[in-house]
Amino acid sequence: MTDTIVPEVDDRVQRGVTRIVRASKKASTLMSAASTAEKNAALEAIAQILLDRTEEIIEANAEDIETARNKGIAEGLIDRLTLSAERISNIAGAVREIIALPDPVGDVVLGKVLPNGIRLSQERVPMGVVGAIYEARPNVTVDIASLAIKSGNAVVLRGGSAAKSSNTLLISLLRKAIASVGLPADAIAGIDEFGRDGAKVLMHARDYVDILIPRGGADLISTVVHESIVPVIETGVGNVHMFIDATAPVRMAVDLAVNSKTHRPSVCNSLETLLIHEKAAKRVLPKILERFEQAGVVVHADTDVQELAPEGMKIRRVSRRDWATEYLALEIAVKIVPGLDDAIEHIRAYSSGHTEVIVTNDLAQADSFVAAIDAAAVGVNVSTRFTDGGEFGLGAEVGISTQKLHARGPMGLSALTTTKWIMRGHGQVRN
């Protein structure tokens, strides 16, 4: 059990977090045996307690907001941090949606009788203990905890310090709720009191924690990926491209580019770089730039793009840095390319492996693009915004994995499970 020892961490933090994850591990064995009915009752108790204690939650949240304002934190971040009665009601509603989802635990993935008569089956079982490290969005606390409970896991939460007061209250309410239906309170635990060093210990607790999910910006995710000894699922960074091919119908190309960039610019499946075939540029680009200008989109590009811009529209000079940037804002990089191969080469160099789309009417080009692009989701003639668990019909989303191991793309509940092979025999030996 030496894996949890992180030399540079204070002994009190080391012991405190280890005590918590050990209790989570113990709770996880009880959770793995819980029936779907019990888990759903726990989720209903969670939804109910959020509604019943809304005022208290808002008060705790107000403390966080005040601290954030005093620290001069940007309004956009404060908005993400804020809980109102309406938002809390939405969060409770989201928990009830998870109740409605099918329980993946117990699904038989594969079953057969071997030639020697052994009945072999591969069955879905909970992962065990799920760790989550995320930024200051208190809704993630309830979201991840509910998904973990539904899939029969225990969860250890490390939220951003800016949401400490909100998260502390939420976690204590969630624990009360699941205990009220007879499930172990320790199936939901927080380690915010131990600060950054607590997160470090969590990332090294390989003996107790089965999977770690970072949710937040690129920096947070990169830190967790590099520091964690616990297996990590990388989520959410989306440097998303769209390539408009020579044969792209003009109106479709314009609508898809505009929808992909402007529908909800702050999320990971929004468009960040638009590539256009030089044969389509004159036809398509002026209309797209006009729509971008109307929507207030800042465009970074070379002078060839400036030439096609509406009069007076200011195009900013693009740099190598722009190609690698996930703006998450009304901002985009645009590039005119000689053809499909150049588009593929550019995407290969800068893609974060999230979502890449081609707009074309040429079947061979579409097939080449789909085959050549190595990403979680590849689209033909669709908005990039469709890469989403809800849109894919997976129900509530654990996140969007941009790694290749275990889960890729939108992750539903089954991403929080693993499988167990079960062999049933009557004394078979191997010869």
Place this chain on the structure above:
Amino acid sequence: MTDTIVPEVDDRVQRGVTRIVRASKKASTLMSAASTAEKNAALEAIAQILLDRTEEIIEANAEDIETARNKGIAEGLIDRLTLSAERISNIAGAVREIIALPDPVGDVVLGKVLPNGIRLSQERVPMGVVGAIYEARPNVTVDIASLAIKSGNAVVLRGGSAAKSSNTLLISLLRKAIASVGLPADAIAGIDEFGRDGAKVLMHARDYVDILIPRGGADLISTVVHESIVPVIETGVGNVHMFIDATAPVRMAVDLAVNSKTHRPSVCNSLETLLIHEKAAKRVLPKILERFEQAGVVVHADTDVQELAPEGMKIRRVSRRDWATEYLALEIAVKIVPGLDDAIEHIRAYSSGHTEVIVTNDLAQADSFVAAIDAAAVGVNVSTRFTDGGEFGLGAEVGISTQKLHARGPMGLSALTTTKWIMRGHGQVRN
């Protein structure tokens, strides 16, 4: 591309390995587009070149054996290192078995039409670049390379230094073979020339290498798990238990315990600790100990077991260390326990999550055991030796995963693949 920089490593090694993995990445895009027929032709060329160049391979191998002998390496390890004409023929035969396996690439895992008309499918695609770090068994070189090629990947191999001469030749022959059918030679590469530091760079080459598979003893696997930034699949450590319950039929219990321990003691699915219900001990244990004595199995246990041993049989005193040991030899730890709960508790404390078996005629006990044990494979009334890709009908085995992420238990070819979501539309935007 900074992830590949390992500060303590010599610049020459850093650059050398980076150059190789970059070429592997490039080759992987060609491999992912290769047809099943092309990949099978490459495998046939590999089998053929091994047979054609058997003499040369044996000569290169003789150098390794001589070096090993001069270093005083144990005969058991030298046996694993040794290639004879017969063994090379077997290796070529194993490659041809991989030809016969179905190609997982292109399998549609899920397909549906979304309410908005987008045709969504989730399709199996190669992982990309597979890294393998293993010990001095040159057959693993051919084995892993062939599995990687069949599943459309490129592979970077780091074998044990004791097999350097054998591996260098084998890799050059394999590269020649795949190039002869028009696939990129760089789809198979070795980094043995860069020594341990080369392995370090490989473990940090997250931008180029998609998955790392360590194959070898517990120390090697632990090193890779702790040091690698590239996602790892932990394989093979099997501290395997069998619990003989009060109701276990005597003959079945004896046969299963003996087969599990003695059939092939050096492999990961062989039995390491036998737990016996105190109500079964008197009936079953004397017979098992007698058979263990005949087979030359060294038994570690407490005095209660000594009392049931045949006259003159020496039982060694068991220590806490024994419970945690994977002997991989004719050696076993034995413990009499008061009941199922104690057996489960012992297994939870010491299991490596590989294979755990109960021998019982009590249905409720069997069900409790299967539900409570958290391992890749759980058996009822079967030999532990059945946890095996071949036995499970998966074909050639990539390894046996003891982790919960991505793959658990025996891994077939599909463990070397990931999936890609493909969205095909006609201009759908999100509202």
